[in-house]
Amino acid sequence: MHPLRRQRLAIVLLIIAGTAAAAALLGYALRENINLFYPPSDIVAGKAPVGRDIRAGGMVLEGSVKRASDSLQVSFIVTDYQANVPVTYTGILPDLFSEGEGVVVLGQLDAEGLFHADQVLAKHDENYMPPEVTDALEKAKSQSGAPEPSKPY
Amino acid sequence: MWAWFHKWSSPRWFYQLSGTLLPWLAVISLAALIVGVAWGLMFVPPDYKQGNSFRIIYIHVPAAAVAMAGYLLMATAGAISLIWRIKLADMVLKCAAPIGAALTFLALVTGAIWGKPTWGTWWVWDARITSVLVLFFLYIGIIALYEAFDNKEAAGRASAILALVGAVNIPIIYWSVEWWYSLHQPASISFTGESSIHPQMLRPLLLTITGFYCFFGWVLLLKVRNEILHRERSTRWVRDLILSR
Numbered sequence: 239m240h241p242l243r244r245q246r247l248a249i250v251l252l253i254i255a256g257t258a259a260a261a262a263l264l265g266y267a268l269r270e271n272i273n274l275f276y277p278p279s280d281i282v283a284g285k286a287p288v289g290r291d292i293r294a295g296g297m298v299l300e301g302s303v304k305r306a307s308d309s310l311q312v313s314f315i316v317t318d319y320q321a322n323v324p325v326t327y328t329g330i331l332p333d334l335f336s337e338g339e340g341v342v343v344l345g346q347l348d349a350e351g352l353f354h355a356d357q358v359l360a361k362h363d364e365n366y367m368p369p370e371v372t373d374a375l376e377k378a379k380s381q382s383g384a385p386e387p388s389k390p391y
Numbered sequence: 392m393w394a395w396f397h398k399w400s401s402p403r404w405f406y407q408l409s410g411t412l413l414p415w416l417a418v419i420s421l422a423a424l425i426v427g428v429a430w431g432l433m434f435v436p437p438d439y440k441q442g443n444s445f446r447i448i449y450i451h452v453p454a455a456a457v458a459m460a461g462y463l464l465m466a467t468a469g470a471i472s473l474i475w476r477i478k479l480a481d482m483v484l485k486c487a488a489p490i491g492a493a494l495t496f497l498a499l500v501t502g503a504i505w506g507k508p509t510w511g512t513w514w515v516w517d518a519r520i521t522s523v524l525v526l527f528f529l530y531i532g533i534i535a536l537y538e539a540f541d542n543k544e545a546a547g548r549a550s551a552i553l554a555l556v557g558a559v560n561i562p563i564i565y566w567s568v569e570w571w572y573s574l575h576q577p578a579s580i581s582f583t584g585e586s587s588i589h590p591q592m593l594r595p596l597l598l599t600i601t602g603f604y605c606f607f608g609w610v611l612l613l614k615v616r617n618e619i620l621h622r623e624r625s626t627r628w629v630r631d632l633i634l635s636r
Binding site: 243246247249250253254257258260261265272273274275276277295331332333334335339342357358359360361362363364365366367368369370371372 | 435436437438439440441445448470473474475508509510511512515516517518552555556558559560563570571572573574576577578579587588589591592
């Protein structure tokens with residue numbers, strides 16, 4: 239290879255290595271802040287600030303959704319199957335919100351550990367299936383007895 | 392190998408070769424897109440959870456995939472033009488940027504349209520969505536930088552360096568859903584294991600992905616050929632070509 243071209247190749251490689259290193263350092267410095275939400279175990283462990291706007295993400299615990307009969311108030315528990323965070327919310331829930339599904343809530347944590355949500359987003363997982371397939375899966379599951387635990391992402 | 396490399400770098404030779412390639416790319420991309428979209432929209436069953444709104448995947452995923460692959464192609468062309476000063480690589484860089492920008496925009500818009508009924512919001516500043524927005528700005532920046540110079544050689548060099556610097560964003564986009572907690576779900580198509588999208592839904596998706604790749608190649612060749620004719624307009628072979636029409 240011509241020495242001049244070899245020099246230019248070295249410069250190109252240097253640019254790539256330099257930006258990769260810069261990006262890695264940036265990612266390292268911001269590693270907590272790039273996460274969109276706190277998992278419940280971090281919140282229970284006291285890693286999330288109290289009284290400030292944060293997001294919590296996890297699964298809606300099966301059987302934990304309780305709706306008020308006279309208002310849009312709803313309460314449920316967000317879990318990562320290690321720790322639970324109780325959430326209260328007043329408003330309309332997204333269509334895909336349901337028990338055992340992923341959810342991301344925006345709001346504030348109070349001193350008692352109750353999460354007051356201002357916004358509830360459904361987190362869709364990567365599974366795409368026709369309805370007949372899920373019916374078949376359900377049937378197979380009920381026949382084999384033991385329910386499969388749903389996968390926390 | 393070097394002879395092959397040099398042959399490729401000749402605009403005249405590339406013009407002739409791409410002329411024979413063009414109709415094939417056009418036919419494959421149109422056929423794959425028409426069949427894939429019709430199949431995906433009309434014949435595939437709805438998703439068990441999202442219903443019919445999942446069908447936007449047949450545009451969203453191919454647009455995003457080709458926008459990222461197109462960026463890698465553009466950055467590679469930038470590196471080649473920086474190191475070997477090959478004019479053709481510079482033309483590829485210049486011509487790929489607007490196509491990539493359009494595809495990134497399409498991915499962002501279709502994602503927002505899908506996000507509203509699925510997540511309950513048009514936009515969230517999570518790692519995946521934000522890094523794709525950065526990709527869009529990179530494309531726009533490269534177009535703007537190229538046009539900002541009167542000296543086209545300086546323009547090519549500056550844009551190539553920007554393209555190289557921005558290339559670090561591509562692995563960030565790809566793995567953002569693995570490295571950080573994000574609202575966007577991880578990839579459904581797996582190259583190594585079993586995909587988490589049902590085969591019935593996957594087949595038309597693979598077809599539209601193929602269609603988008605061929606469409607990108609088709610439009611890129613059209614633009615590069617146009618650029619070749621423009622830059623070589625004073626050469627003999629271009630003049631002969633025009634006169635023979």
